[in-house]
Amino acid sequence: MRAILHIDMDAFFASVEVLDRPELRGRPVIVGDTPEGRGVVAAASYEARRFGVHSAMSAAQARRLCPGGVFIRPRHRRYSEISKKIVTIFRDYTPLVETISLDEAFLDVTASQKLFGTAVEIGRAIKKRIKDEIGLTASVGVAPNKFLAKIASDLEKPNGFVVIEPGTEAARLATLNVNRLWGVGPVMDRELGRLGIRLVGDILKTDPKRLERRFGMESARALIDLARGLDDRPVVPDSAPKSISEETTFERDIGDSARLVEILDGLADEVARRMRRQGYRARTVHLKARYPDFTTPTRSLTLPSPTASTVAIRKAARELFEQKLGRAGRALRLIGVGVSGLVPEDEGQLELFREGDDRAEKIDHLIDRIQKKHGDDSIRRG
Amino acid sequence: MKVIFERQSLASGISLIQNIVNSASTMPILANILIEAGAESTTIYGTDLESFGRVEMKAQVEEGGRVTVNARLLADIVKLMPEGEVVMDATGNKLTISGGRNTYAMGTMPSDDFPEWPRIEAETTLVLRQADLRRILHNTMFAIPVRDPRKVLMGVLFELNGGRLTCVATDGRKLGKITIEPTEIRGRDSISVILPKRILEELDKAIGEEGEIELGISDRQVSFTLDNLSYVSARLEGTYPKYDAVIPQSFKRTIRIQKTTLADAINRAAIVAERRHHSILLKFSTGQIEIQAQSSEDGTYEGAIETDYQGESFKLAFNHQYLQEIFKVTPDPQVDLKIKDVNAPIVFECESDPQSLFLVMPVRISEIEEAEANV
Numbered sequence: 001m002r003a004i005l006h007i008d009m010d011a012f013f014a015s016v017e018v019l020d021r022p023e024l025r026g027r028p029v030i031v032g033d034t035p036e037g038r039g040v041v042a043a044a045s046y047e048a049r050r051f052g053v054h055s056a057m058s059a060a061q062a063r064r065l066c067p068g069g070v071f072i073r074p075r076h077r078r079y080s081e082i083s084k085k086i087v088t089i090f091r092d093y094t095p096l097v098e099t100i101s102l103d104e105a106f107l108d109v110t111a112s113q114k115l116f117g118t119a120v121e122i123g124r125a126i127k128k129r130i131k132d133e134i135g136l137t138a139s140v141g142v143a144p145n146k147f148l149a150k151i152a153s154d155l156e157k158p159n160g161f162v163v164i165e166p167g168t169e170a171a172r173l174a175t176l177n178v179n180r181l182w183g184v185g186p187v188m189d190r191e192l193g194r195l196g197i198r199l200v201g202d203i204l205k206t207d208p209k210r211l212e213r214r215f216g217m218e219s220a221r222a223l224i225d226l227a228r229g230l231d232d233r234p235v236v237p238d239s240a241p242k243s244i245s246e247e248t249t250f251e252r253d254i255g256d257s258a259r260l261v262e263i264l265d266g267l268a269d270e271v272a273r274r275m276r277r278q279g280y281r282a283r284t285v286h287l288k289a290r291y292p293d294f295t296t297p298t299r300s301l302t303l304p305s306p307t308a309s310t311v312a313i314r315k316a317a318r319e320l321f322e323q324k325l326g327r328a329g330r331a332l333r334l335i336g337v338g339v340s341g342l343v344p345e346d347e348g349q350l351e352l353f354r355e356g357d358d359r360a361e362k363i364d365h366l367i368d369r370i371q372k373k374h375g376d377d378s379i380r381r382g
Numbered sequence: 383m384k385v386i387f388e389r390q391s392l393a394s395g396i397s398l399i400q401n402i403v404n405s406a407s408t409m410p411i412l413a414n415i416l417i418e419a420g421a422e423s424t425t426i427y428g429t430d431l432e433s434f435g436r437v438e439m440k441a442q443v444e445e446g447g448r449v450t451v452n453a454r455l456l457a458d459i460v461k462l463m464p465e466g467e468v469v470m471d472a473t474g475n476k477l478t479i480s481g482g483r484n485t486y487a488m489g490t491m492p493s494d495d496f497p498e499w500p501r502i503e504a505e506t507t508l509v510l511r512q513a514d515l516r517r518i519l520h521n522t523m524f525a526i527p528v529r530d531p532r533k534v535l536m537g538v539l540f541e542l543n544g545g546r547l548t549c550v551a552t553d554g555r556k557l558g559k560i561t562i563e564p565t566e567i568r569g570r571d572s573i574s575v576i577l578p579k580r581i582l583e584e585l586d587k588a589i590g591e592e593g594e595i596e597l598g599i600s601d602r603q604v605s606f607t608l609d610n611l612s613y614v615s616a617r618l619e620g621t622y623p624k625y626d627a628v629i630p631q632s633f634k635r636t637i638r639i640q641k642t643t644l645a646d647a648i649n650r651a652a653i654v655a656e657r658r659h660h661s662i663l664l665k666f667s668t669g670q671i672e673i674q675a676q677s678s679e680d681g682t683y684e685g686a687i688e689t690d691y692q693g694e695s696f697k698l699a700f701n702h703q704y705l706q707e708i709f710k711v712t713p714d715p716q717v718d719l720k721i722k723d724v725n726a727p728i729v730f731e732c733e734s735d736p737q738s739l740f741l742v743m744p745v746r747i748s749e750i751e752e753a754e755a756n757v
Contacts, residue, residue, distance in 0.1 A: 349746075352557065352741075
């Protein structure tokens, strides 16, 4: 059984502002564009949230809801500085730290328990150190996997500490709204509603066949797994990974190459996105396939220059598939895309001669930002 | 063939050719050098088929002829011979090398298999002072990338225009540029050629402060001739990036800095700079520059030095490695930092050398921080 922590800083940007300017304590602090501007709210203190202000809302609207709010322009370097200090605390307990953003991280403390006590004790210690050493509050979720840990940290925000014990997952989840599950966007939420499914518990009461008919085998399986609290994704540490890969095993073997290419594109997207999130570019792209007889060949392609571009990874993966592994019409059990030869991206370093597809790069970053803000299903490539 | 060399001069002759030789080639003869003893002179040749080198040696020829021998082997042998005479004696496919009471004997390969010296029809010939070429190499070669998919960057651009020769190298983040006047130009008065790093490194070892060097340029090759030494190299093909377009012409601020003082502070900051992007932050304000660095692993550094700068405060972020490289190549104790914009190329110039310019691309400072910095 794994022990995973999800640590989420409470109203992080706003809290840092209050930390630096204690006179703001207790006041509705709104970090983002000025209310006269056309920009949006990046973060709101809990005092401001009481007025209905939330992130991604236009600053002008925030002003209407909360005329007494203190509007502050974001200082990203400062947030990043504090964030690094927090991550340093995490690393005192485990090297397996996956930062999701400046204010959110997963920690795999399974092996740390021998050294530092139980996962719950480690979670409490980290929470206390963030408070004592930095002066901020965090919400902590302790659970056997990432999905549950994230749900847990959110349950009693702010300043929460929630443990989901193994065996209690389904009960804990049962009363949550289905839109709290990963992969359930507004469209699926509505579809589920039509089937009379509003709460996570309703999913398990529904005949799986009905779900399959409506959403297809893959999505139905994913929904049921999540409703049971199952999630086996690993915590991927931020420090110098050797490779990044994504693969998927099909419920039924797939022989339709158009469908396979579509799946391949999705995997390439995810690999490229993870690479960018972790600040790497890769020289080599790998394709892995498993045939019905379980032979599992892999092929790779080395690129002229390291890339983290979704388009470039997709192109290489397709090329490998079409030229090396996609033996005409032969069905596959599994397909996977990976990259290796990772080089750190010199974040922020400006270039004299802008090379490559500037536009593709901009699109990558735009999509990353939208997905980060509104969830993975908010936008998809054609 | 029988030739008597003086050990020291044979050793230095071999060292000028040895690096041209490609010991890893699939053609075994390319791992060899050719020694040619004629009535007038003795010459050593080496090549990897991209570059060719030859050096004329002082030697006493008892019997003329040609012999090829593995370059590294010969270099090792000559290095360990006692001072004094080294005698090379070749008969048929046998070669003996003796010095003092030491004799090596080995087989050789047919000297006729050795590639012929290329004939180059130079369209343009430039004569440069060796001291000027030295400055060119010093001020540009540091900016050549270690490796880059953009092949044209793996060398130095030599551009002749209006009687002046401008030389540039860049890796896309830093750039070195210098303009000199050749002592003589024959042929076309406007030409642009990229010379590969490899041959320039060899030249750098061969040239001194005195004397001149002749550059012959043909459409595919370039030759260098100085004293008893010649190199011929393939040109790098392709179009060099438009470097002129990225060098700012006007500046918002120029700040004169004491190089060693700032370099010392940067070296201190570098210890804790983030290993991923090596960035450090310089905060300029009236009378001082604050230097900051931080990394999640190692901690933070804050320092400050005094300057004559008067004016509004602003910040610049750099990869410290690039700054350190620039400070190494700038000649004066004082360097002028010329800034157009904190996110535009930053120019470094020295008063004593107005013909040279260095440039570093900074690390992006976000718009918000910029606004903050200008408050």
